Amino acid sequence: MIFGSFDPLKGDMFQVLDPDGKLVAEDPGLDPVLMKDLYRWMLYGRLADEKAVKLQRQGRMGTYAPGKGQEASQVGPALAMGDYDWLFPSFRELTTYMIRGYPLEYNLLYFMGDVRSNQVPEGTKSLPIFVPVATQVPIAAGAAWALKKKGSGSVVVCYMGDGATSEGDFHEGLNFAGVFRVPALFISQNNQWAISVPRKKQTLSRTIAQKSLSYGIPGVLVDGNDVLAMYIAAREGIERARNGEGPFFIEAFTYRRMMHTTADDPGRYRTPEEEAEWDLKDPLRRFRAYLEGRGIWTPEWQKQLEADAEEMIKKAVEKAESLGPQEPEDLFRHMYEEMTPALVEQLEYLKFSLANREIEEEADEIKGGFP
Ligand SMILES: Cc1ncc(C[n+]2csc(CCOP(=O)(O)OP(=O)(O)O)c2C)c(N)n1
Ligand SMILES: [Mg+2]
Numbered sequence: 001m002i003f004g005s006f007d008p009l010k011g012d013m014f015q016v017l018d019p020d021g022k023l024v025a026e027d028p029g030l031d032p033v034l035m036k037d038l039y040r041w042m043l044y045g046r047l048a049d050e051k052a053v054k055l056q057r058q059g060r061m062g063t064y065a066p067g068k069g070q071e072a073s074q075v076g077p078a079l080a081m082g083d084y085d086w087l088f089p090s091f092r093e094l095t096t097y098m099i100r101g102y103p104l105e106y107n108l109l110y111f112m113g114d115v116r117s118n119q120v121p122e123g124t125k126s127l128p129i130f131v132p133v134a135t136q137v138p139i140a141a142g143a144a145w146a147l148k149k150k151g152s153g154s155v156v157v158c159y160m161g162d163g164a165t166s167e168g169d170f171h172e173g174l175n176f177a178g179v180f181r182v183p184a185l186f187i188s189q190n191n192q193w194a195i196s197v198p199r200k201k202q203t204l205s206r207t208i209a210q211k212s213l214s215y216g217i218p219g220v221l222v223d224g225n226d227v228l229a230m231y232i233a234a235r236e237g238i239e240r241a242r243n244g245e246g247p248f249f250i251e252a253f254t255y256r257r258m259m260h261t262t263a264d265d266p267g268r269y270r271t272p273e274e275e276a277e278w279d280l281k282d283p284l285r286r287f288r289a290y291l292e293g294r295g296i297w298t299p300e301w302q303k304q305l306e307a308d309a310e311e312m313i314k315k316a317v318e319k320a321e322s323l324g325p326q327e328p329e330d331l332f333r334h335m336y337e338e339m340t341p342a343l344v345e346q347l348e349y350l351k352f353s354l355a356n357r358e359i360e361e362e363a364d365e366i367k368g369g370f371p
Helices: 032-057 071-080 094-099 103-110 138-152 168-179 211-214 225-244 271-280 283-291 299-321 342-366
Strands: 084-090 156-161 184-190 219-221 248-253
Touching: 032 071, 032 094, 032 103, 032 225, 032 283, 032 299, 071 094, 071 184, 071 211, 071 225, 071 248, 071 283, 084 138, 094 103, 103 299, 138 156, 138 168, 138 184, 168 184, 168 211, 184 225, 211 219, 219 225, 225 248, 225 283
Parallel strands: 084 156, 156 184, 184 248, 219 248
Antiparallel strands: none
16 A cells, blocks of 8 residues: 555655666566556557657657656556546657557647547547646546546546646646545656756755645655556555545656657757666666566567557558648637637638638749749
8 A cells, every 4th residue: 555655745755666677665466467568558659659759850740749758657557547537638648548549640640730639539538638738637626526426436537747736727626626535646747847947946845746735635756667656556546536535646756758849959958967867767678677577578579569569550650641631620610519709700810811821822932032
């Protein structure tokens, strides 16, 4: 039991595996089938993420927010969720969306700037990507409250970054979640950076996990690069919430291995030494070493997984790229059942601009380069 054993005010951190993949806590005794799934999804996520960065570099995607290094914080909780639990994501949880049934092609489409990516397939209990930082937190708290009132037995799992915990929405959302004792697990992936602002400059709180205590919500600091620790902590938080014991909070201590988005250059604000230090704590390498020691991981299995991932990713890219152009109306259609006058006006303006853009481009060509 994690609850009550790790004091976030003291910086106690729950960990099962050390960076070399050695057990530093009691063996959790998980089913090898589950452990294989934990590894498989981390690898799929890593490879899909790498492909998305390549697509952006090839000009086939607008911009992308890579999740490399954060796979354990995403896969552990996703596999601890039940079929009827709801995911409220942020914008860097590619691996979690894949596990929860939000198709990879939609994720790719999102970053290709296609509004159709926001269609959540029928029956999938996941919200689309939230880019405005922390706005998902009060909505998740409200949704969890509604699920509680309905007596549904479902739990909400809501992700956010470290920077998100400096936003008003975070505090309002957590306050209501605490007051109404909603069935929710909040996970802050502390990847040490909010764009170029380091964690230490964002808040004077010793840990992010301790912020939840102000709202009467138990918080635990977990090694976010340790998939076993993340799975067990999330499972406990979800079980507590499902049993009516109220919300739970996890700070997943991890690292953003890549740039904030493909439009960013971290070389301007952090050192290669820092990056190399976190490379040694990589979640995939650590879990693979553990599984190898247990005789579960083999080079043949790795090859098979890589081949399966390649096939899956290839299909998703083909689907995303074969959809054809989107209609400008799609940008305006789905916010309200009936468009507001302001939206109607904006749509008219967009259509007018698009119609005239071709004329303007032709005029520019005729001018032959004169400004
Ligand atoms: C309300 C709001 N303010 C500013 C931004 C611009 N912005 C996008 S991501 C980001 C930093 C978020 O940091 P963090 O919460 O740590 O998440 P991470 O990007 O590290 O996953 C900012 C400031 C935004 N999207 N929304
Ligand atoms: Mg961050």
